[in-house]
Amino acid sequence: MSLFEAADAIGLMTFSISGFLMGVRKGLDILGIVIAAFLTALGGGVIRDVIVGHTPIAFTQSTVLLFVVAGIILALILKLHTKKQPERFSIFILMDSIGLVAFAITGALVGIEAEFNLFGVMLLAFITAVGGGMLRDMMVNEVPIVLTSDFYGTVALLIALLIYICDILDCLGSFTLITIAASTLSLRLVAYYQKWQLPKIGGDL
Amino acid sequence: MSLFEAADAIGLMTFSISGFLMGVRKGLDILGIVIAAFLTALGGGVIRDVIVGHTPIAFTQSTVLLFVVAGIILALILKLHTKKQPERFSIFILMDSIGLVAFAITGALVGIEAEFNLFGVMLLAFITAVGGGMLRDMMVNEVPIVLTSDFYGTVALLIALLIYICDILDCLGSFTLITIAASTLSLRLVAYYQKWQLPKIGGDL
Amino acid sequence: MSLFEAADAIGLMTFSISGFLMGVRKGLDILGIVIAAFLTALGGGVIRDVIVGHTPIAFTQSTVLLFVVAGIILALILKLHTKKQPERFSIFILMDSIGLVAFAITGALVGIEAEFNLFGVMLLAFITAVGGGMLRDMMVNEVPIVLTSDFYGTVALLIALLIYICDILDCLGSFTLITIAASTLSLRLVAYYQKWQLPKIGGDL
Numbered sequence: 001m002s003l004f005e006a007a008d009a010i011g012l013m014t015f016s017i018s019g020f021l022m023g024v025r026k027g028l029d030i031l032g033i034v035i036a037a038f039l040t041a042l043g044g045g046v047i048r049d050v051i052v053g054h055t056p057i058a059f060t061q062s063t064v065l066l067f068v069v070a071g072i073i074l075a076l077i078l079k080l081h082t083k084k085q086p087e088r089f090s091i092f093i094l095m096d097s098i099g100l101v102a103f104a105i106t107g108a109l110v111g112i113e114a115e116f117n118l119f120g121v122m123l124l125a126f127i128t129a130v131g132g133g134m135l136r137d138m139m140v141n142e143v144p145i146v147l148t149s150d151f152y153g154t155v156a157l158l159i160a161l162l163i164y165i166c167d168i169l170d171c172l173g174s175f176t177l178i179t180i181a182a183s184t185l186s187l188r189l190v191a192y193y194q195k196w197q198l199p200k201i202g203g204d205l
Numbered sequence: 206m207s208l209f210e211a212a213d214a215i216g217l218m219t220f221s222i223s224g225f226l227m228g229v230r231k232g233l234d235i236l237g238i239v240i241a242a243f244l245t246a247l248g249g250g251v252i253r254d255v256i257v258g259h260t261p262i263a264f265t266q267s268t269v270l271l272f273v274v275a276g277i278i279l280a281l282i283l284k285l286h287t288k289k290q291p292e293r294f295s296i297f298i299l300m301d302s303i304g305l306v307a308f309a310i311t312g313a314l315v316g317i318e319a320e321f322n323l324f325g326v327m328l329l330a331f332i333t334a335v336g337g338g339m340l341r342d343m344m345v346n347e348v349p350i351v352l353t354s355d356f357y358g359t360v361a362l363l364i365a366l367l368i369y370i371c372d373i374l375d376c377l378g379s380f381t382l383i384t385i386a387a388s389t390l391s392l393r394l395v396a397y398y399q400k401w402q403l404p405k406i407g408g409d410l
Numbered sequence: 411m412s413l414f415e416a417a418d419a420i421g422l423m424t425f426s427i428s429g430f431l432m433g434v435r436k437g438l439d440i441l442g443i444v445i446a447a448f449l450t451a452l453g454g455g456v457i458r459d460v461i462v463g464h465t466p467i468a469f470t471q472s473t474v475l476l477f478v479v480a481g482i483i484l485a486l487i488l489k490l491h492t493k494k495q496p497e498r499f500s501i502f503i504l505m506d507s508i509g510l511v512a513f514a515i516t517g518a519l520v521g522i523e524a525e526f527n528l529f530g531v532m533l534l535a536f537i538t539a540v541g542g543g544m545l546r547d548m549m550v551n552e553v554p555i556v557l558t559s560d561f562y563g564t565v566a567l568l569i570a571l572l573i574y575i576c577d578i579l580d581c582l583g584s585f586t587l588i589t590i591a592a593s594t595l596s597l598r599l600v601a602y603y604q605k606w607q608l609p610k611i612g613g614d615l
Contacts, residue, residue: 267528
């Protein structure tokens with residue numbers, strides 16, 4: 001398993017746990033909780049694949065499913081749903097950030113391969129990384145948290161921008177990808193612990 | 206018209222009526238009510254077809270549309286919207302359950318044909334049977350009822366599992382499909398009248 | 411730039427502004443506001459393209475993106491978010507109506523070209539014109555306004571119906587399209603200023 005596959009697996013597990021926790025919190029039944037876990041982990045990738053006209057990876061490669069199930073089992077064993085805000089544990093933040101970066105890179109590379117413009121590459125990176133969580137929030141009638149707070153979706157867009165620039169400069173390779181991953185992961189972690197927020201626009205509406 | 210086509214038509218009409226009733230209840234105007242009816246009846250199938258890369262059946266086969274319209278007209282003639290909880294009438298429960306089973310079988314078979322893994326087959330069955338209702342609920346800002354209560358979506362997943370197993374065992378045919386349909390339909394009806402609920406997971410979140 | 415391309419550009423800008431205003435109103439951060447603007451302007455077209463199996467235009471033609479950005483910049487320069495209900499300014503209503511008509515025509519023509527039935531043509535026109543706004547409303551947990559009030563989505567459906575009839579009568583050309591555009595635009599403006607509403611269906615549910 002390469003470094004990147006490991007990062008991807010960590011993302012699947014963490015996103016699955018975050019869907020699980022939201023499901024419990026919203027009083028869903030067991031079916032609803034499982035669906036929330038799968039949707040959060042796989043929803044973004046399925047939308048991305050449908051947009052570019054591929055068969056969703058989750059439907060043919062069963063290994064990704066194992067990590068989602070592993071996330072649910074882990075959450076149950078650790079009884080995460082009985083703990084206070086497990087999403088704020090340092091280990092969860094780290095794993096979630098690794099997933100964010102890994103998913104955004106996957107999405108951006110799919111966009112590059114499909115020869116999309118900058119907007120398309122950014123959208124695919126954003127949807128892959130954040131789309132599952134947005135679907136989860138919309139499903140349980142929350143305004144997607146990524147739209148209102150935190151320096152999170154911005155990281156996915158930044159990754160797409162850097163990859164797009166590297167592609168134009170013809171220097172996209174393992175080394176640049178690792179550099180992009182390491183620097184944006186650090187940025188995300190700094191942003192979290194420094195409590196960075198994007199500004200809002202005040203209005204009288 | 207085969208038995209299966211009849212079941213499918215019953216499903217289209219019932220789902221259309223359930224969308225109609227939700228639209229009236231939420232104070233939508235006539236356009237909104239009609240859209241809610243079409244979305245509930247056809248939304249799941251359109252998503253399924255888009256995922257597997259087919260042209261949505263509803264866009265080329267006009268007969269399915271007739272059943273949706275028939276559902277709306279039936280609801281108007283019977284003035285269902287003036288009645289108290291028509292969704293709980295025995296005849297509605299029976300027709301809705303027939304639709305659930307028929308739609309789940311269609312979805313699972315599309316997944317088998319596309320050579321998806323178990324997850325893909327289950328997801329297509331679930332989306333076909335329940336996706337329209339979930340879209341309807343999300344559109345009017347309800348948490349999809351299938352996620353919180355009742356033994357409903359589980360039936361679709363069970364159907365997909367059985368069909369997947371039959372396919373592996375190479376015994377998928379009219380006889381097994383009818384057996385699966387009859388047994389899961391009975392299961393759904395027993396579950397409804399016995400008020401089965403999936404357990405929830407308590408938490409301190 | 412043809413008349414139609416100009417109408418399309420006006421639509422992109424106006425829809426972008428309407429997404430921007432909704433984002434500010436709902437307290438989204440800058441990222442959320444920008445996403446709301448892009449989603450409102452481009453979301454309908456992306457869904458349409460995915461349904462018919464095309465690569466979304468927005469991912470390959472960068473000019474459409476410029477108009478979305480122009481909308482955001484215009485809203486910022488004019489400080490529209492500090493004004494009271496800028497969506498009700500006459501100029502906004504006119505531009506928004508032009509966009510509605512232009513988008514609905516595009517969507518209907520895509521449906522005609524894909525040889526869809528009347529339902530498919532109407533759905534594509536509706537999604538292209540109104541889908542972005544519905545996604546915007548669903549994302550911030552509002553019941554899509556097009557479902558509850560105003561004579562708006564109906565215009566898109568009417569345009570699709572007229573184009574479908576013209577296609578069957580084999581008289582679809584620049585002249586008929588301009589006639590359809592002019593008459594439905596007038597209809598929409600009359601409907602707005604006369605405060606037309608579609609009837610609702612009362613119920614005791």
